[in-house]
Amino acid sequence: xxxxxxxxxxxxxxxxxxxxxxxxxxxxxxxxxxxxxxxxxxxxxxxxxxxxxxxxxxxxxxxxxxxxxxxxxxxxxxxxxxxxxxxxxxxxxxxxxxxxxxxxxxxxxxxxxxxxxxxxxxxxxxxxxxxxxxxxxxxxxxxxxxxxxxxxxxxxxxxxxxxxxxxxxxxxxxxxxxxxxxxxxxxxxxxxxxxxxxxxxxxxxxxxxxxxxxxxxxxxxxxxxxxxxxxxxxxxxxxxxxxxxxxxxxxxxxxxxxxxxxxxxxxxxxxxxxxxxxxxxxxxxxxxxxxxxxxxxx
Ligand code: GRG
Numbered sequence: 001x002x003x004x005x006x007x008x009x010x011x012x013x014x015x016x017x018x019x020x021x022x023x024x025x026x027x028x029x030x031x032x033x034x035x036x037x038x039x040x041x042x043x044x045x046x047x048x049x050x051x052x053x054x055x056x057x058x059x060x061x062x063x064x065x066x067x068x069x070x071x072x073x074x075x076x077x078x079x080x081x082x083x084x085x086x087x088x089x090x091x092x093x094x095x096x097x098x099x100x101x102x103x104x105x106x107x108x109x110x111x112x113x114x115x116x117x118x119x120x121x122x123x124x125x126x127x128x129x130x131x132x133x134x135x136x137x138x139x140x141x142x143x144x145x146x147x148x149x150x151x152x153x154x155x156x157x158x159x160x161x162x163x164x165x166x167x168x169x170x171x172x173x174x175x176x177x178x179x180x181x182x183x184x185x186x187x188x189x190x191x192x193x194x195x196x197x198x199x200x201x202x203x204x205x206x207x208x209x210x211x212x213x214x215x216x217x218x219x220x221x222x223x224x225x226x227x228x229x230x231x232x233x234x235x236x237x238x239x240x241x242x243x244x245x246x247x248x249x250x251x252x253x254x255x256x257x258x259x260x261x262x263x264x265x266x267x268x269x270x271x272x273x274x275x276x277x278x279x280x281x282x283x284x285x286x287x288x289x290x291x292x293x294x295x296x297x298x
Contacts, residue, residue: 001281003288007050014049015041017070018077021131023123035108035116036123039081043099045298047221048080048192049073051289055196055210058276058283069199071131072144075124076192079152082120083161083188085113092165093247124148136199144195151191160184169248177250185225186218193217193286209275213286216272221293223265226251228298230258269294 018040023033052073056065088095088103090110095103105113125145132141150156160183167176193214197207229244230253244251252261272290276283 001284001288003285003292006054006285006288007292010050010053011046013053013066013070014046014073014077018074021071021074021127031108031112032115032119035104035112036081036119038107039085039104039116040078040120042101044077044081045296046077047289047293048076048188051189051192051214051217051286052076052196052199054285054289055193055202056200058210058279058286059197059200059202059206060282065200068132068135069196071127071135072195072199073192075127075148076188076195078120078124078127079148079157080188082117082124083152083157085117085120087161089113092161121152140198143198147191147195147198151187156183156187156191157185160187164249167250172250174255177252177255180250181219181222182215185222186215189218189221190214205278209278212275213272213290216268216275217290217293220265220268220272220290223252223261223268224293224296226253227258227261227265228296230261265294 022037022040023029025033025037050073053066053069056069059065084098085104087093088098089105096106097103103113104116108116125148128141128145128148132144136144152158160180163176164180164184167180190211191214193210194207197210202210226244230251232243252264255261256264269290273287276286279286
């Protein structure tokens with residue numbers, strides 16, 4: 001299977017659905033909706049929605065299943081986008097650029113950016129609960145809502161972000177760094193996979209294996225992010241949010257050096273692929289995604 005084609009095909013499916021599912025820029029809330037849409041369509045890789053759809057493919061590779069899961073996939077991207085908008089705020093990283101474009105608060109002001117993030121977070125749950133009607137049973141939608149809320153909230157991404165902020169410019173031990181990574185980045189990635197699997201009707205054994213896969217690619221994703229940051233040129237850093245070092249953050253390369261860090265990323269990818277042993281060729285996109293995460297350059 002050609003992972004590049006797969007990613008491209010799913011990316012356009014997700015972007016078309018996001019446009020369809022997102023509020024329209026009109027009426028009294030036009031400015032707010034414009035701010036939400038600005039960041040949502042500012043060129044992300046769409047990794048989380050694609051993982052959700054690929055996990056569904058690994059259970060049941062049918063077009064109908066994909067269509068059923070699109071509201072959930074789009075909700076995951078809304079949550080990811082909200083987290084980036086808030087992460088860039090003056091009160092957090094205070095970044096002016098993301099993906100080479102002006103950050104949300106630069107264009108819409110601090111209050112506008114906070115509200116755009118809040119709007120995207122709430123809209124995500126609206127999508128799962130309402131747009132998912134007729135596609136997924138009420139029980140599945142409830143399970144997915146619960147899982148997404150848990151991963152995005154205080155025991156996941158939000159808690160991890162707080163821990164990250166309070167650890168800035170401090171010497172932290174490796175366990176704390178691992179907890180930051182697992183909660184801040186890993187939780188939403190694992191949850192993207194699990195929600196796709198639940199939506200497609202995975203059994204307990206399949207869910208367990210996919211959770212193992214998710215935890216490992218979540219780890220690989222964050223390690224590679226640390227590596228890309230540590231090896232980026234000044235010009236590359238200019239196009240993104242500022243470097244981790246600039247923000248006083250602990251990273252894998254700081255603990256282990258570049259070479260050992262790369263080995264650790266490879267080991268996590270290998271463990272992720274090993275976790276998929278009980279799956280047939282329908283999990284090839286997940287296998288390809290694990291390798292893509294390892295070799296990604298942005
Ligand atoms: C503000 C509640 C709150 C949380 C922020 C995820 C996060 C927590 C902050 C982002 C900071 C960051 C760069 C984390 C490293 C891993 C990460 C999430 C990278 C960005 O994700 P990609 O590569 O982004 O999927 P694109 O641009 O492709 O959407």
